[in-house]
Amino acid sequence: MSRRAAGGDGAAFAMLVEKYERPLRGFLARTIGLEHADDIAQEAFIKAWRAAGQYDGRARYSTWLTRIAWRCRLDALRKERKTETMDESAGYAPPSGEAEDMLARLSETERASLVLCEGHGWTHAEAAELLGMPLGTLKSTVARAKAKCRAMWEGADHG
């Protein structure tokens, strides 16, 4: 399908969008909030269409796509001159729910690491590459985020 899309087949690309919009928008909504998730996802798909010929199949398509989306997110942050506040939760409007309340109390990097590794089945190496951090740092970020969530979960009468 990705090869057909690279050849300019719009129908094939629409099928890719259909297949990957759910995980991508889910990841973005949980990581950066509902407010910006759809805009970033749309921008990422348009960029993926333009760069379809560059997809070499070495990584999973979802990994490649998420990488594009994450770059879009970083570009948007840069444009807003808020790069230095990337790890803060300001402006984060999560979907409602117990897990989302927990996520809201984590930094954006912690959210991204946790959602990818614990929810989307990414390997630590894949997530580390996407987020541009050393593998060890990513592992400790996931562990820290998980520990925070566990503490909140246990504090909410689950323990």
Place this chain on the structure above:
Amino acid sequence: MDDEFEDFLSSALAPPDRMPDRQFVTRVQAGIAIEEQLSAQRRRAIADLARQLVALAAVAGGLWWISRAPPVAMWLVDSPAQALAILLLAFAFVVATFVLRPASANDFSGLARLRN
């Protein structure tokens, strides 16, 4: 309890379990169509501009070459006011050429509105 928390976390953070969002797919397709229109128009505008610059350079070169011919050079020295008038006319022609460029070069505002 560890298992219970792990189960909770992995199910809560998993991608949402729903049907594909056709509306979103349509939005992406519309966005792609607009992007493609924009880039086609950008390419056309650049090609137009390049053609006009080449034409302008050719006309300027031709005028310079003519002005070097002895009778014309003498006339220019004798009648600087007329030479200046011709230069102004040439300048007006250049301005008119660029202002009246093909519509393709000036269509971006409409598309940009559509995009937003």
